[in-house]
Amino acid sequence: MFELSGKRALVTGASAGIGLATAEVLRELGADVVVAARSEEALREAAATLSASYVVADLSDARQIDRLLAEVGPVDILISNAGGPPTGLPSAVTDEAWQRGFELTFMSSVRLARGVLPSMRSRGWGRIIAITSLTVNRPLLGLPVSNALRAGVTNYYRSLALEVARDGVTVNTVAPGYTATQRLAEVFKSPEDEARTLQEIPAARLGTSREVASAVAFLASNEAAYITGQELLVDGGWGI
Numbered sequence: 001m002f003e004l005s006g007k008r009a010l011v012t013g014a015s016a017g018i019g020l021a022t023a024e025v026l027r028e029l030g031a032d033v034v035v036a037a038r039s040e041e042a043l044r045e046a047a048a049t050l051s052a053s054y055v056v057a058d059l060s061d062a063r064q065i066d067r068l069l070a071e072v073g074p075v076d077i078l079i080s081n082a083g084g085p086p087t088g089l090p091s092a093v094t095d096e097a098w099q100r101g102f103e104l105t106f107m108s109s110v111r112l113a114r115g116v117l118p119s120m121r122s123r124g125w126g127r128i129i130a131i132t133s134l135t136v137n138r139p140l141l142g143l144p145v146s147n148a149l150r151a152g153v154t155n156y157y158r159s160l161a162l163e164v165a166r167d168g169v170t171v172n173t174v175a176p177g178y179t180a181t182q183r184l185a186e187v188f189k190s191p192e193d194e195a196r197t198l199q200e201i202p203a204a205r206l207g208t209s210r211e212v213a214s215a216v217a218f219l220a221s222n223e224a225a226y227i228t229g230q231e232l233l234v235d236g237g238w239g240i
């Protein structure tokens with residue numbers, strides 16, 4: 001089994017769902033973990049359960065990301081994750097919704113990665129991993145902002161991987177499929193909608209947050225040192 005003792009990890013969007021499960025798995029593997037999210041109450045509770053420290057920050061705000069990074073200091077592992085961007089039909093997305101999605105989904109992943117990189121490069125070891133989505137390779141009708149911007153994050157991370165590979169820093173993305181969390185309540189419009197989706201998943205079930213978290217933990221390990229610029233789908237075969 002992998003172990004991460006001596007490594008310090010920052011996991012954002014970690015008061016619930018995939019972020020919280022990732023923080024849990026990294027803690028179990030021995031990492032020192034800092035969790036971040038918007039709402040203090042849930043975050044404080046999560047941090048206490050995990051024996052992690054926490055910083056409240058809204059990831060759609062550049063200044064709050066700067067403050068978060070300053071408070072956390074150097075980290076060895078960054079897990080860039082946040083809530084999903086606005087939903088709706090492709091032709092109906094307003095400029096305001098695009099802008100909101102851009103700040104939350106795209107720029108947060110750019111700003112967090114850029115912020116943690118210098119100290120990783122100087123130490124010659126680092127892991128940068130963004131949580132994206134199954135929509136990266138196969139768009140879903142109601143998620144145009146996610147479809148477009150996750151592809152942007154994926155290719156930006158691949159670009160960054162090219163730049164920093166020789167410094168011992170790997171940069172990858174993990175794309176969850178349909179995973180049983182609060183977010184799915186926004187995605188499924190009805191029980192029939194959910195039943196239809198289950199029929200489309202070769203594994204015939206939703207994924208769990210821990211299944212996504214375990215893939216993230218592998219990419220964060222020493223053992224994954226030669227894997228960079230990759231997108232790892234954890235989707236029960238949906239994207240095949």
Ligand code: NAD
Pocket residue numbers: 012013014015016017018019036037038039057058059060081082083084085104131132133134135175176177178179180181182183184
């Ligand atoms: P979730 O809604 O359960 O949890 C999201 C977390 O992000 C929470 O901790 C929340 O507080 C935090 N967050 C939301 N907005 C924030 C902001 N502005 N600043 C700081 N923190 C913020 O979501 P999840 O299901 O765990 O999904 C995590 C990511 O994976 C999302 O981007 C989601 O779109 C993506 N994803 C999820 C699924 C799925 O089926 N659950 C599938 C594909 C992609």
